[in-house]
Amino acid sequence: MSLKEEAEKLKTEIANAGKEIVALQELQKTHNISLENVYAKCSHQWEIKYTPEHQKGYVSPGDAPGTMGIDWRGPFSVPSKTIDRWTRECKCCGKIETTKKVRVKETETYEPDFEKPPLK
Numbered sequence: 001m002s003l004k005e006e007a008e009k010l011k012t013e014i015a016n017a018g019k020e021i022v023a024l025q026e027l028q029k030t031h032n033i034s035l036e037n038v039y040a041k042c043s044h045q046w047e048i049k050y051t052p053e054h055q056k057g058y059v060s061p062g063d064a065p066g067t068m069g070i071d072w073r074g075p076f077s078v079p080s081k082t083i084d085r086w087t088r089e090c091k092c093c094g095k096i097e098t099t100k101k102v103r104v105k106e107t108e109t110y111e112p113d114f115e116k117p118p119l120k
């Protein structure tokens with residue numbers, strides 16, 4: 001086989017692989033839609049767990065030596081931190097969702113008011 005023939009053969013195979021990728025992506029989309037339909041049928045019984053995300057601290061090298069400018073930064077350390085995150089899994093269908101968002105629960109509290117001055 002000449003080099004030209006070998007190259008042509010590989011080009012054809014690359015093109016065919018590209019078509020397979022497109023077909024598989026379509027299949028993946030179809031399966032994703034089916035999966036969402038399964039999840040939509042469920043009334044979900046969530047089990048919520050606190051699953052914080054840990055980010056390791058590191059040292060940033062800063063600007064390269066010899067870099068000019070008034071805002072030059074040398075090496076500095078970025079401390080490790082923990083980010084709040086929650087994961088919930090449905091006991092019925094196995095759907096898993098994670099979130100880092102929180103909302104403040106509004107709690108309305110009240111007590112009987114007998115219109116007397118408070119006891120001292």
Ligand SMILES: [Zn+2]
Nearest residue numbers: 042044090093
């Ligand atoms: Zn469910």
